[in-house]
Each structure stands twice: as structure tokens, then as C-alpha cells.
Amino acid sequence: MAELLFAVLGLLIALFYVITPFVAIAAWRRSQRLEAELRALERRLAMPRFDPGAAPDSPRQPVTAPAAPAATRQPAAVIARPISPDARLDLPRSEPPPLPPPLPVTRQSPDLDDMVAEQRRAPRAAPSLSVPTRGREGVVTDRVGDALRGGWRTLASTWEERIGGSVLSKAGALLIVIGVSLFVGWSMVHLGPVGRVAISLAVSGSLLAGGLAMQRWPDYRSLALGLSAAGWGGLYVTTYAMHGLQAARIIDDPRLALGLLLAVACGMIVHALQLRIPALVAVAYAAAFAAVVLGPPSAFAATACVVLAGTLLAVAARREWSTLAVAGILCTYGILAVRYPPADDGPVLLPAMSTGMAIVWACWAMFEAYDVVMTARGRTGPARAIAPLNLCGLLGVSLLNWPPSLEGFDLFLAAAAAAYGVSTLCRLIVGRGRGRDATATANDGPDLAITIAAALWAAALWVRFRVGWRLHVGLLMEAEILFLLGMALGRRHLRTLAVMVFGVLLARFIAFDVPAGGEATVLGATLARWTPSAVAAAIALAANRMILGRSGGPLVAGEAAASYAATALVALVIGGEAWQRHLGLGPQMIGFAWLVLAWLLLEFAVRWRSVDAYWQACIVGCLAFVPLVLVNAFPSRLVDGTAGGVPPWAWLAPAAAILHAIGWRLAEPRRFAGVDPAEWAVSQVCLLAATAVSLLLAWHALPAPLVALGWAGYAVAAFGLGVALPHAGLRWHAYVAMALTVGRLFLANFTNVGMTGVVSHRLLTVVPVILVLAGLAIRLTGRRLRPLLAGSERALGHVFSWTGTVVLLVLLRFELGRVLAVAGWAVVGLVLLVLGRRRATAHLRWQSHAIALLTFARSWGTGFAVPAAPDGLMSPALLGGFVVACLFLSELLCPPDARVRNPLHGVGRLLAWLDAHRRTFYAILGTALLAILLVHEMPPMLLTAALGIEGAALLVLGFVRPDRGLRACGLAVLGAGVAKLFFHDLRHLDTPYRILSFLLLGILLLAASWTYTRFKPRLRGLP
């Protein structure tokens, strides 16, 4: 009973909902009509009237509108224009202007006429819109006021039309939808399913019927559209609720429910097609989708969603409303994502459709078909997003609802790949012969589909196998098939896809398989698990590159890198197998093996003029240096490079040989010329690397004292070849090696205490180095090689000359000891002075001067006192006498002093000055050193006499030579003796020695004075 009551109540409410809009519509229609009539009348009244009483030349003030909004000015100006003076002059004065035909005024609106007449009759009291009137001008102002009022009305009617005709209808539809929703909600509580459905059907039917009825009148088209949309939406929701909602379920058979739903959808489609208004269709579909969302997730809801999407696509395809299709795909997949049907859903339409995946696939098929059709039509704008959205929807919904274990997902991906393959075929078939732009077809049509198919297939393989060779083989086959198809069909896009799949395969190797490690047995050999696949991929890549090279066509992006990838894979295999110590390899062989690979690539490049192979050789060669340095040259505890008793550095030997071979190979201009200018630089780098490796090898292989000899030997060989070939780079290698050799001497040779017989290893190892340094100095500064050498190399000759001398001095210091070394230094200085004079080499003479200074300083500091020297064997007197003799011998060998010819700067200037005055220089050094020796060795009581004798001897020698420097030195010593006599001997010496000193020194001074007096004239001509 209560249900009946509520049903009746519901019906009343529904009727209210239905009738109210009709009443409102009728009122609104009448008001519209009245407004239209009013506008017509106002237009008619606004026509200019002929005024015969007006004087022709009477001044008339132009009527202008007072300050008013901009929107109201335009009508006023238009109305005032006919009474302007210009307009009046144009008219014939004898005839009145013709009146415009009166507007047809329907008699259906007498009240309006009465209103207008009443308005005209009514007295005007200070009209606000008219200017102050004067006599006949009141007519004009009246008309102006009318015109202005008409403008206001026109403006108001425009807004009213908009509000009443469009906004109100939409608002009404919205209110109805809300009301229906509220009523449905209320009916959920108070009515049974039948009542609810009945009320909903009544409301929806009424709305739809109203819409259809009003559709015939063009003026109510908007309202009709709103009512129709609401009606269809309500009808769809009601139909859906008849099975989908438990509270309103009156149909248990899903087939029947779906049939009804389809029927409603078909009706919607038909109606929408008739109306041809996308917004209305969109509203209706939004309501329908909302109904699905509001309901519980079920297979039925999903099926309804599919049906809805199908109808939407049909409408979109029919009307080419691509935006609607995009919105539909978003709604469909969105609903499927959040309202995915549970697997154990109740009664469903078809067992095959009971799973969510079937529904998803159905949606995908619909959208793909739509995209195929639209692509064939030449889709533009939002339609281009259909295919990507469809893919994302398919994958997204599937992934969201797939079990976490992803079991069977590989099959899904494979099926998707196959589906996209079919889509590709369809697109090819559909797009064939349509004469569309080829580029657009490639971009929008099959290329995208095959790209997706390839990606999905690769993903399926990845998910299926995850690790192992099957994945590699699968990806490799896919890439190869794509490549071959691309070559056969002439489709560059397929080749691009092949490149991408190869890239995935390589990335997989590097990122996953190589770090994962693992072993596999292949043909009885233990290999890394990924090695066979990598080798196969390398072969395939190399073969593809050869095929491309022979075809001669342009390459797609990435194909040029195929051979690089193949080489990288080979290098990776070699490195991996060696690192895991397979096939008898070991980490210590990685660098060497890569170097061999680089060599082979280089030979290939040379023979077949392959620039790619050339650069690959360079890259692999550089790569090889890393393990050569880290494992072989600088072995650490991290990498155990020792294998089979062979130390890791042993592999430096063949590596050095190969580097030399590569360097020479590239340095040969006749065999490999013109490929690239950088080859010469690469050759230099290879030779430099060869030198470095050779020196490192020598360090490892030779005992500590022999390393310097090994390096010096390498320098000799390098310099010899550098001169004979000629090759400047090699010569510089020799210079670097010699620099290292000299440094090495200070580490392991100067303090070496090894002996062979009675000869120290210091002598045996340092002397050859000195000979090499001297040889370099001679050859670099000599005339024979002058055309061959650059200025910097000739300058290096002097550097080596100085270096050799320094090494010799240091050798003498360690061989003879700190004090006794001065004897050797003095001899070296003497020899260098002689050599410098004979060869006219200033640097040798400068070295002699420097050594003389050094010898003097050391002798002064040590006083010739040799620690622990055997008694009598090396007394200070003997040592000092020898050194002083060498200095005076040097003095005797020197020519007279001269002026400095080429003034230099710094130390060079000092040495040049010393060279110019070397005779005096050596005389001073010898004299001073002899005096120091006397101070150290003579008894104090005889020192003054000894100094006097020294001075006298120098004077005599100075006269005999003749040499002013010696004479000056003699006089200086005599002066020092006299000073000592007065300042020291008078106080400290015993009387006999004091007397002796005075007498002897006095005699010597007298003799000197006599000599100067006797030979005074001759002295003036002496040097």
C-alpha cells in the first residue's frame, strides 16, 4: 500500500517535473514573441520623419548623445544621422522624402500598440536622455529619446535571448538531472525496484518526448536538445539500473538487460546523429558513463561501458567528432581501470565476456578500428591521440588488474603484439591507393602500429624469459627479421626498429647479463652465460653492416653504429671470458687481447679502406690501455694477474710489440694515406704508448740497477731510428726516456753498492748513461743532423750536455766520496775546458767554469780533509795540490782575457763573462785554493812564509807567461801575507818564526819591487 502511495507520489513529482518545464517554456515563448514585436515596432518608429515647417537654413544643433556607455552610443548616432545638415542638403527641397514602408505590425499584439500609443501620449517630464528642447526641436529630441530607448531594449533583449534561450535550458536540464538523481535516491528508500524503474522511465520518457516534440520548432531547438539529452541519459541510467543496480533490478536476465541497454544506446546514437550537436551528445554520454561509474563493478557494467564506447565511436566516426572519441577513450579506459569487473562476478552475458580482459580487448579493438578508419580518412587534430591512448589504456588497465605475479602477462604482451601486427596489416590495406601523402601515412599509419607491435613483442620476450639465451635469441631474431623485412620492403622504419631492438639487446647485455655473470657449457667449453648470444649478435650486426654497405643506400640513424656495436660485443666477450678465467685466459690478458683485436681491425681498415674499422681500432686500442695499465703495468692486490707462474707484466712485451707495429703501420704514408688526417696523430699516440709500455716492461723485467740501462738502451734505439727514418716523434721519445733514465739514476744507481769484481755497479750503470747523454749532445749539436732537427731539439743537445756533466759529477761524488770528489771534478773541468776550446763549444767551457766554482767551494768547505783516508795515501796536501794544479793548468790553457761578445742574461751572462775572463778566473781560484790549502796544512808559524812564497811564485809565473792575472794574484797573496804578519804573527808567533817571516816576506817584496822597476817598460806591453 505504502509502495503504491509512494509510486503515486513519485508520479506526481515526475509530472511536476515534466509540466513545469512546459509552462516555463510557454511563458518564455510568449515573452520572446512580445520582445520580437517590440523590436520591430521600435525600428519602425525610429525612421526619420519629414518636417515641412522647418526653415531650410535654420540652425540646427547636431544632436549628440549625452555621456553614456559606449554600447549605447552607436544606436544614438545612427538615429541622429538622417537629420544632419549634410543629409538635408542632399534632399530636394520641393518634395518631401519618401517614407519608408511601414513595418508589418501584427494585430496579435494590440496591447503592445496601446502601450506604445500610451507612451507617446503621456507627457514627458524632464526626459533624462534628451537635450533641452526649444520650439520645433522638441520633435527631434523626442525621436532621439525613442531611439535610445530602443537601443536599450535591443541590448536587453539580446541578453534575455541568451539567458532565456540557452542558459535557462541548460540550467533546466541540469536541474532535472539533479532532481531525477535526488528522486532516484529517495526512491531507493521508499520504493521498490518496479516503482523506481517506473518513475525513472516516466521521467526519462517525458523529458525525451518533450525534447522530441519541441525539436520541431527552431526557436526551441536548444531547449529541445537539453530535454532530449536529459531524457536519453535518464533512460540509459534507468535501463542500466534495471539490471545493474540491485535496488532497481527488475530484469535478471543479463541478455535482456544488455539488449535493452543496446537499444537505448542505439536510440541515443540515432538521435544524436539527427541533432548533430557534439556538446549534447557528449553530455548524454557523460551521463551514461557516470551511471556505469556509480554502479558496482561488474562484468555487466564493463560490458555496458563497451557498448557505450561503441556507440560513441560510431557517432564520432559518423560525424568526425574526434574530440568526442578522445573523450570516450579516456572515459572508457578510466572506467575500466577503476571499475574492472571481478573475476567471480555473477551472471554475465557471455561466458567469454566474463573476464575483464575480454572487455578490455573489445574496447581496444573498437578504438583501434576507429583509428584505422580515421587514419584512412586522414586524421588530424585530436584524432592523432587515439592510437597512443588506446595503447596506454590497454597496457595500463591490464597491468593495473593483472595479478602481482604477472603470470601469463607475457602471453598478453605477445597477443597485443600480434593484434598490433594485424592492425598494421589493416592500416596497410586501408591506406593503400588512397593517394595520401606518403609521409603522413608513414607517420600516422602502419609505422606506429608496427612500432608498437615490435615493442610489445620485445617486452613479451623480456617478461617471458627475463634472463638467459632465449631472451637474447628472441630479441636477436626480432631485430634481424625487422631488418630483413625493412631491406626487402624498402621500409626504412622497419630498419629503424631493428636498430632499436639491437640497442635494447646491447643494453641488456651491458646492464644485466654481464654484471649477473653465470656460466654455461658450450661444446664442452665453459663460457660466460651471455657469450654465445653476444657472439651471435656481433655476427648479425656485422653481417647487417656488410649488407648495408653493399646495398649502397642511405643508412638510417644508428645503422652506422652496427659495426661499432659488433666490435664492442667482441671486446666485451673477450674481456668477460678473460676476467672469468675461461678458455685458459686470465685478467692479465685482457689488455693484450684487446690490443690484438685493435690490430686486426686496423689491418681490416687498411685493406678495405674502412674508416669505421679504423676508428674502432682506435677506440679498442685506447680501451686496451686501461687493463694494460691497471693489471699489467701497475698490478694491485685487487686484481690477481699472475697465472701459471707468468707475471702479469710479461704481457707488456707482446703489447709493446703490437703497439710498435700499429704505430709504424699508421706512420707509413704510402700504404694508408688520405683516409683521415688524424691518423698521423694516432700513430704518434701508438708509438708513445709503445714507448711507455716498453719502459714499464723494462722496469718490471730488469733488476733495479739495470732499469736505467734498459731505458737508456731504448733511448739509443729510438733516437737512432728517429734519425734514420727520420721520425721526430721517436726522437722525442728518446729524449723523454733519457730524462727518466737520469731520474732513475738517483733512485737506484748512485747509492748502489753492488759489485762485479772490483768494479762497482754504480760505475757500470752510470757511465754508459753518461756516454749516451754525451752522444745525444754531440749529435744534436753537431752539423750533420742540423737540417733534420728543429731548433728545440738542438737546444736539447745543450741540455743533455749539461745533464751528462752533472751526472758525471754526481757519479764522482758517490764513487770518490764527498771530499775526494773534488779531484775528479777538477779533472772533468779541465777536460771540458780543453774540449770546449777545441770544438769551439761555449757550453762545454761554461760547464768547466761551473765545475771550477763547485770544486773551489767544496774544497774550501772541506779543507781537503778526507775522512778515514788511509794515512799518506790521500793526504790533504796531495789532494789539494792536485786540485790546485788542475786549476792552474786550466789557467795556462786559457787564452788571454777578452771582451764579452754576446752579452746574455742571468746565469748565462755570468758564465759568458767568466768565459771571456777565464784566465783570470782560474788564476784567482787556483791562488785562493792554494792559500786555503796552506792555511790548513802549513804549521801556523810557517804560514806567512808559505804565503810569501806562493805570492812570489805567482809573480814569477805571471812574468814568465806573461799574465797580468797571475801577477795580480801574486801581489794579493803577498799583501795578505803582510797583513797576517802585522795583525797575527806579531802577537801569536814565537820570535824566531816571527823574524823568519818578516825577513822572508821582506826579501820577497823587495824582489818583486825590483822586478817591477827593472822591467817597467816591458811590463806596459805585457798582457
Added chain:
Amino acid sequence: MTVRVRSPADAWWWLLLVVVAAAAAAVLRGELDDSVSADSAFEVWGDMVRDVDQCGLTLVRVSADEEMRLGRELAASGGWREVAASPWNGYVEAVGADVAAHVRRRDIEYRFHVVDSPDVNAFALPGGQVFVTTGMLGFLESEAELAFVLGHEIAHVDQRHAIERLMTRLAMERVGLGDVGKVADLPLALVRGGYRKYQELEADTVGLHLGTAAGYEPAAAVAPFRRLQARRRELSPREASNPLSEAAGAVAAGLGSYLDSHPVTRDRIERLEQMIAHRRRWGRGTDGFRGVENFRQKVSRSVREIPDERGD
């Protein structure tokens, strides 16, 4: 690639390879020394510094009389507790006299003191004042060892190491810039400060020469150092695995050694052994006196040489 010999004169260049190879072969036939250090570089540098230093010191040379006077003052003011009425006094005096007979500076009179101290130590002051602790005497095992210890300290005087440390201050005193009173505080500073590294090595060399010249067995010069090394447990340097680490290690060791005021015992042993081998190669020091029993009985060889104490 064509190799062209530019002229016959270039052929001699390749003879250098033969020379290098021959030298390497000769080295390989001998007794190899694989040690690597940067000592040579630091030693050369030290030589230069020392030359400059010595040239300056010769300008303020102190006479032997003045040095001996100063030594006596320092010995008296040092506050060391000398052992009185002990057989060690005469024994050390006798052995020291034997060793000092071969010094270079004959005008220095040496005086030997035995100090009552458990420290294993010996030191010298300027003017020939040589001190040996009872701890050191207990540490030694033969008269030859005592002779080389005394020779080492005598060498510090003979090579002017002791007086050189005071010469700058004495020179300033001469011109009125020094504080004479401070000289009295010098003895302890001299003993505690020690000598420079090169001075220690030079004293080792001269001490070996003095002891050997006095007729003692050269190997005894090394024995005390070996016992000291065993007591201090000095470690050997780790072998380098590549050239860079070798060079870095050598420079670091050399720098540490250069900056260290005292030489490493291992280095001193090696140097002494080299010198002994060198001497024996030339037929010297092959029949030295050890004097273990003499040392035990505190009877010097000059008084009574106990037989069977010569040779290896």
C-alpha cells in the same frame, strides 16, 4: 718503411747499444743490490747545504787551545756523575788512547770519562772530552766494540763536529753579541740535541778508520748496531709493485731520512758493512783484534793481549 743510415758516421751511434748491453751483462754477473731510495738526491742536496755552511764556518775557526779550554769548562759544568775508582776508568782511558793515536788533529788532547748511568750512550764534547756510560759498557761485548764506540766519539771531535755547533755562538761572543753565561748551559743541550745525520755517518766512517787503524776487528763496529736494531725492531721497507709507488716510496723515505736528525740504524749498518767489505777487498782489516776476554777482564790490549782474539 725504409730505414736509411744517413752517413757512415751515424753507425757509431749503434755502438752505444753494445756498450749498454755489455754493461748490463757485467752487472748481471756481479752481486746485485736491488735497493731503491732517493737518498742520493737528498745527499747531493745536503752536500750543497753543507758546503755553504762549512765555507762560513771556516771564517770563524776556533784554535785547538781555545776548543780544549771550552771542552773542559763544559765537562765540568755538565753535572755528570763520573764513576770513581773503577777499573773501567783505566780500561776506557787505555783503549781510547790507542784509538786517538790515529786522529788528524794531533793538537787535541783527549780525555775519557765513565759516567754512572744505565742509558746505553756515549758522547763527546769539544776539545776531546769523551764520555761513556756504564750502561753502554754493559751493552758492549768486546774491546773492539768499545774501541769503535770511542772512535766514533773521537771522530766527532776530530772532524770538528762538536765545535762547529758552538762556532756561530762563539763568533758572536767575539764581537760582543753573545751571552757568555749561556755557554755554561750548553753541555746538556749538546748531548740531548745530538749531531746532524751526515755528521753521524761521517763519525761512523772515521770511527771505523780509527778503530781499524788501532788494530781492532772491523766487524766489531757493526755488532753493537745490530743489537740495537734487534732491540728497536726496525722494519724493512715494503717492495714496490710499480714504478710510481717505488718512486713515491723512495722519495718519502729519502725525505724522511733527510729530515731525520739521526740516521736509521739499518742504513748505518749497511754503510759500515760496505766500508768493511771495501777495506777487505783491498786487504785491510783482515786480522783485527776482538778482545772479548780483555773486555771481560777489563785489561786493555796494550797491557796484555789475550791470544786467540784475532781474525774472523
